[in-house]
Amino acid sequence: MPFLPVALWTDRLIWLLVVAVALFAWYCSRRPHLAAPWARVLRSRAAAASAVFLAAYLLVGLLDSFHYRPRLPVRAADAPQAYSVEVRSVLDLALAPLRNRVEKTYSAPLATRLYQKEQVELPGGGSAREYPRLRHGGAHLRDEGEWAADVARRALLGLGFGAAVLLAAAIGARPLRRRYPGVPWGAALCALGALLALAGPLAALAAGYHVLGTDRVGTDVLYQALKSIRTSLVIGTLTTLILLPVGIGAGIAAGYFKGRVDDAIQYVYTTLNSIPGVLLIAASVLMVQVYVDTHPALFPTAAERADFRLLALCAILGAIGWTGLARLLRGETLKLSELEYIQAAHAFGVSHARILGRHILPNVAHIVIISLVLDFSGLVLAEAVLSYIGVGVDPSTTSFGTMINAARLEMAREPMVWWSLAAAFAFMFVLVLAANLFADAVRDGFDPRVRVGGAPAAPAGAA
Amino acid sequence: MLAYVVRRTLYAVPILVGINLVTFALFFFVNTPDDMARMQLGVKRVTPEAIAKWKADRGYHKPLAWNAAAAGAGRLTDTIFFEKSVRLFALDFGRAEDNRDIAREIGTRMWPSLALALPVFLVGIAVNVTIALGMAFFRATYLDLWGVVLCVAMMSVSSLFYIIGGQYLVSKLWHLVPISGYEGGVDALKFLVLPVLIGVVSGVGAGGRWYRTLFLEEMGKDYVRTARAKGLAESVVMFRHVLRNALIPILTGVVVVIPLLFMGSLIAESFFGIPGLGSYTIDAIQAQDFAVVRAMVFIGSVLYILGLLLTDISYTLVDPRVRLS
Numbered sequence: 001m002p003f004l005p006v007a008l009w010t011d012r013l014i015w016l017l018v019v020a021v022a023l024f025a026w027y028c029s030r031r032p033h034l035a036a037p038w039a040r041v042l043r044s045r046a047a048a049a050s051a052v053f054l055a056a057y058l059l060v061g062l063l064d065s066f067h068y069r070p071r072l073p074v075r076a077a078d079a080p081q082a083y084s085v086e087v088r089s090v091l092d093l094a095l096a097p098l099r100n101r102v103e104k105t106y107s108a109p110l111a112t113r114l115y116q117k118e119q120v121e122l123p124g125g126g127s128a129r130e131y132p133r134l135r136h137g138g139a140h141l142r143d144e145g146e147w148a149a150d151v152a153r154r155a156l157l158g159l160g161f162g163a164a165v166l167l168a169a170a171i172g173a174r175p176l177r178r179r180y181p182g183v184p185w186g187a188a189l190c191a192l193g194a195l196l197a198l199a200g201p202l203a204a205l206a207a208g209y210h211v212l213g214t215d216r217v218g219t220d221v222l223y224q225a226l227k228s229i230r231t232s233l234v235i236g237t238l239t240t241l242i243l244l245p246v247g248i249g250a251g252i253a254a255g256y257f258k259g260r261v262d263d264a265i266q267y268v269y270t271t272l273n274s275i276p277g278v279l280l281i282a283a284s285v286l287m288v289q290v291y292v293d294t295h296p297a298l299f300p301t302a303a304e305r306a307d308f309r310l311l312a313l314c315a316i317l318g319a320i321g322w323t324g325l326a327r328l329l330r331g332e333t334l335k336l337s338e339l340e341y342i343q344a345a346h347a348f349g350v351s352h353a354r355i356l357g358r359h360i361l362p363n364v365a366h367i368v369i370i371s372l373v374l375d376f377s378g379l380v381l382a383e384a385v386l387s388y389i390g391v392g393v394d395p396s397t398t399s400f401g402t403m404i405n406a407a408r409l410e411m412a413r414e415p416m417v418w419w420s421l422a423a424a425f426a427f428m429f430v431l432v433l434a435a436n437l438f439a440d441a442v443r444d445g446f447d448p449r450v451r452v453g454g455a456p457a458a459p460a461g462a463a
Numbered sequence: 464m465l466a467y468v469v470r471r472t473l474y475a476v477p478i479l480v481g482i483n484l485v486t487f488a489l490f491f492f493v494n495t496p497d498d499m500a501r502m503q504l505g506v507k508r509v510t511p512e513a514i515a516k517w518k519a520d521r522g523y524h525k526p527l528a529w530n531a532a533a534a535g536a537g538r539l540t541d542t543i544f545f546e547k548s549v550r551l552f553a554l555d556f557g558r559a560e561d562n563r564d565i566a567r568e569i570g571t572r573m574w575p576s577l578a579l580a581l582p583v584f585l586v587g588i589a590v591n592v593t594i595a596l597g598m599a600f601f602r603a604t605y606l607d608l609w610g611v612v613l614c615v616a617m618m619s620v621s622s623l624f625y626i627i628g629g630q631y632l633v634s635k636l637w638h639l640v641p642i643s644g645y646e647g648g649v650d651a652l653k654f655l656v657l658p659v660l661i662g663v664v665s666g667v668g669a670g671g672r673w674y675r676t677l678f679l680e681e682m683g684k685d686y687v688r689t690a691r692a693k694g695l696a697e698s699v700v701m702f703r704h705v706l707r708n709a710l711i712p713i714l715t716g717v718v719v720v721i722p723l724l725f726m727g728s729l730i731a732e733s734f735f736g737i738p739g740l741g742s743y744t745i746d747a748i749q750a751q752d753f754a755v756v757r758a759m760v761f762i763g764s765v766l767y768i769l770g771l772l773l774t775d776i777s778y779t780l781v782d783p784r785v786r787l788s
Contacts, residue, residue, distance in 0.1 A: 271481035276763035278729055282748045283486070283756055287493045290751075294498045377619065384621050385730060390749045404623055411627065416635070425624045433619035440615070 003068040004083045008307040010234050010314075011065045017237055018062070037366065040445035045184045047441030049191035050434035056195055057229050057431055064091040064230035067303075087303035091230075095223055098206060101136035103218035106410075109419050110209045112138030112147060137210040154208060155201040162200025166193050213419035215406065221420050224398050225427045231399035232431060235314055235383045236376040242318025243375075247325030248368060252360055254326065255333025256352075262330070269323040278389070280320055285391040288312040306394035313386070313393060317379065325371050332364050366446040373442045377435040384428065400424045464779075471775065475768045479552070482764045487548045490753055496523035496543070499753060503560070521754070522546050522557075547757070556758035560750060565758050569740065575645055576727025576739030579655055583662035584724055587670065588717060590663055592706075595674030600701055602679060611675070617668030625665040626734045633657050643736035658735045662728065674713065681709045711782050718774040722766035726759070 028034040041047050068090075069083040092099055106115035113131040120132050133139070141147060170189055177185050202222070205211045212221040254265040272280075292305060299305035336342060337360070345355050380400075386392035387401020388408070395402060407420035500517040501509055518524040526532075528544040540546075547557065556565035598610040634642040640657050681687070682705055690700045727741035736742070740759070747755035778785045 267477065267481065271478050271485065274478055274764040274767045275482055275485065275760055276723070276726065276767065279744065279756065279760045279763055282744075283489050283760060286748065286751060286753070286756070287489055290498045290502050291493070294501055381621055384623055388623060389729060389733075389745055400621075404621075404627075408627070411631070416631065418631075421624075421627060425621060428621055429619055429624075432621075433616060436615050436619050 002071050004071070006067040006069055006087050006303075008067055008087070008303065009311050010238060010307055011067055013238050013241060013311075014062070014065050014234065017241070037446045039182065041441050043182050043184065044441040044444065045187035046437045047445075048184045048188040050437040050441075052188050052191040053195060053430060053434040054438060056199075057233065057434075060091065060226055061230040061233040063094065064089045064227065066090040085301055087301060089230075091226065095226065098220045098223040101210070101220060103134050103136065103210070103214045105214070105216055105218055106417055107134055107137055107210055107214045107218075109211060109213040109221075110137075110151060110205065111213065112141060112144055112209075115417070134210075137214075138208060140208055150208070151205065154204045158201035158204030159197065160200075161204065162193075162196030165200075166196050212423045215403075215420050216410070221403075221423045224403055224420075225400075225423045227398040228400045228403060228424065228427065229431070231310065231393060231397055232380045232383060232428070234310060235317070235393075236379045236435075238311070238314040239318040239321065239379055240372055240375070242315050243322045243325065244368070244372070246319070247322035248329060248361070250322065251326035251329025252333050252356060252364070255330040256337050256356060256360060258334075265326070265330070269326055272320060273323050277320060278386075281316055281386060282389065282391040284316040284320075285313060285386075288316070302396055306397045309394040310397060313383075317382070321375065325368065328367050328371060329364050332367055333360055336360055336363055370439075370443050370446050373435075373439040377432045377439065380428065380432055380435070384424075400428045464776075468772070468776070471772050475772070478768060479765065482761065483548050483551065486757055486760050487544060490757055491527060491543060491547075496521075499523070499751075502751060547754075551758065551761045556761075557754050559747070559755050560752045565755055568743065569758070569762070572727075572738055572740050572743050573725050574739075575651070575737050576732065576741060577725055578651060579658055579662070579731065579735075579737055579739060580724040580727055582655070582659045583666075583728075584720070586659065587663045587666045588713075591667060591670035591674050592713070594667065594671040595678055596701065596706065598671070598675045599678035599682065599705070600697070602682075611672060614668045614672040614675075617665075618672065620665075620668075622665050622730060625661050626731060629657060629661040629664075630734070633660075643734065645735075645737045654735070654737070658731050658737065662731060673716075674709075677709050677712050678705055681705050684708075711778070714777050714781060715774060718777045719767070719770035721773060722769040723763065725766060726763055 028038060042051075066089055067087050069085070069087055072082045072084050074081070104114060104118075107113070108115055111134065113133055116131070117129045118132050119127050120130055121127050138144070138147065138150075141150060166189070169192055173185055173189070177183075202211055206220075206222055210220050210222070212225065214220055215224065250265045250269070254262040288309060292299065292309060299308055342355060342359055345359055350358075383392055383399060384401040384404055387399055388405050390405075392401045393399050403420055403424040407417065407424070410417040410420075496518050497514060500514040500523075504513055504517060515524065523543060525541060525543050525546065528542055530538050530541045533541045550557070554566060556569070559565050559568065594610070598607045601607050601610075630642055633639050634657065640653050643654075645651060645654050686708075687700060687704060690704050691697075695703075725740065726744075727737075727739040729741040729745055731737070732739045732741035733745045743755065744759045746752075747759070
């Protein structure tokens with residue numbers, strides 16, 4: 001085989017999550033009462049537009065979740081097949097040109113020359129200190145005077161290509177449009193247009209330049225930013241794998257059984273809540289770090305070690321974050337368990353497990369979905385801060401936090417190296433903004449108070 | 464009232480014990496002191512003697528929770544659990560890796576932290592409430608719509624960006640205030656202006672939107688309709704009725720963090736070089752100084768519980784309907 005597939009733990013969990021979400025969507029789509037709130041969500045223009053951006057991020061993140069180890073060139077005919085220790089992903093394969101075009105050190109966005117002066121040999125003999133030409137960025141230009149024209153040509157080409165894709169999408173969406181007239185397709189296409197207007201020129205320029213510059217070791221910043229997307233998505237989503245079961249279990253049990261059980265669960269979550277979050281995360285991550293460092297045998301490759309730390313961070317965030325969900329669910333369950341239909345179920349002798357599963361859980365599901373979606377953006381932002389403090393992801397993992405952390409050291413430099421920071425913040429901002437807007441729409445769509453009258457209770461709240 | 468406070472304080476004891484157990488488990492069970500020693504001394508090429516000495520210097524050589532070798536009460540007291548965890552209750556935090564007394568360090572670093580956190584807190588609330596009141600006053604107009612959009616956009620920006628961007632703009636480009644550093648006395652002012660400003664601005668998005676929701680919820684209530692039906696001016700309704708009633712939910716979120724202001728802000732302090740508790744904690748995390756992190760976890764928890772107590776008491780002050788019993 002030309003490659004050896006590698007399934008990192010986060011990969012497996014991501015695909016598990018994708019399958020679970022797909023099953024849930026299929027389940028909902030066959031039941032009108034479950035599909036109705038989602039239809040309400042998608043009828044919001046903000047949600048449709050942000051869904052387009054979220055889908056683009058998701059696509060990059062999922063492509064980055066197929067990992068493999070490429071085969072090394074065979075030295076002798078009878079040698080066994082050897083695979084590189086470096087783990088790559090399908091995204092790396094797609095971005096191979098970006099990945100391989102490494103410069104010596106910093107270069108500004110779209111630059112043709114390095115950001116630092118170097119001793120260069122002059123063609124006529126002798127040497128001078130000047131900014132040398134980049135090895136890859138703008139290397140196709142024979143004369144640097146063509147730079148402006150070349151950049152403009154490529155940007156226009158990219159825009160044109162984006163427009164063509166948009167047109168194709170608009171035509172392709174026509175049958176869907178007829179089938180689902182309620183969905184604001186105009187807003188979605190506008191968002192797609194904005195996305196393509198950014199991505200088209202970016203891609204066209206990236207073929208010849210470092211569009212967002214290079215970092216200290218000469219890696220393309222655009223490549224780093226795209227790789228960071230997966231880390232953000234992993235932290236925003238896999239955390240829920242721990243958070244959900246614990247939060248739902250504890251919250252419903254406390255609200256339903258009351259008494260001793262309630263006291264015990266309340267005690268646990270008050271205790272956890274009392275410890276300042278960042279410190280508890282820091283302490284736990286330090287412990288994981290010690291564990292990883294003292295058990296090197298468990299993690300043969302650097303990628304597996306980084307992956308374990310990423311997963312541990314998700315687990316820690318989940319183990320600390322379930323208290324909020326549990327408190328909400330406890331309150332709602334307390335209310336529900338006093339209602340007549342639950343008491344009727346008791347009178348009929350329905351077992352506790354069945355009451356919890358059939359009658360309580362479906363009726364608190366909207367709270368679970370709303371709080372999950374709301375948590376996502378907070379987790380993405382938290383990752384950057386935690387990585388900055390040094391208790392986030394492994395330093396070898398590319399993430400928005402590690403990008404910011406690395407760029408921070410260059411802030412004192414004159415003139416400032418701003419492109420790494422700008423790229424990380426811009427990519428993060430778009431992701432978080434889209435997530436926030438989508439979360440708002442989900443909250444409005446699932447809020448039972450909205451459902452009754454058909455119109456939102458607070459008209460201005462829909463924004 | 465006094466009986467209530469005493470009862471609540473007693474109720475806090477089991478929670479503090481729980482916190483203590485959690486931190487103890489984290490710091491000594493999940494990883495043994497041997498692991499920590501290896502971490503501090505370098506993972507490779509470390510002799511058992513060096514580890515033993517490291518542990519003995521810090522008192523980590525004792526048994527974890529039960530000393531069978533000792534006699535009488537010493538069986539319980541001559542252990543890591545007693546020495547390191549129970550002693551925290553007496554505010555005896557031990558020494559940091561650089562052999563300084565942690566309690567003294569906390570005592571001196573508390574004030575710069577407070578000097579930064581308190582203005583951020585007070586100005587922040589004033590600004591957020593003003594903005595939220597404005598949006599609620601102009602509800603369902605374009606002003607309100609764009610205000611909310613701006614708030615959502617502002618809360619989508621990473622807090623690190625506010626700090627880095629603010630430092631770049633104000634200190635580097637305009638040269639208005641020093642980029643970072645700190646001095647005692649009145650000189651502190653010029654170092655604190657920028658962090659306070661950034662702290663307030665970075666909180667406006669989330670805060671303004673949250674308070675706006677509270678105000679709108681309050682405005683949907685019957686007594687507001689009654690006030691309007693009486694013929695009161697909209698401004699009187701807003702300030703006399705809505706604002707004062709919305710204080711109750713605002714207090715819930717606000718009072719609880721007041722004691723935590725002593726802890727300072729982790730990120731801002733380290734960016735601006737303010738020698739407060741926040742930067743102390745970050746330094747300790749980065750140097751893997753477990754004694755300091757443990758102490759800070761304990762103090763933070765105590766302050767949080769104090770905040771919960773203050774929240775309950777403040778309810779009685781703003782809402783005469785609430786009686787603590």
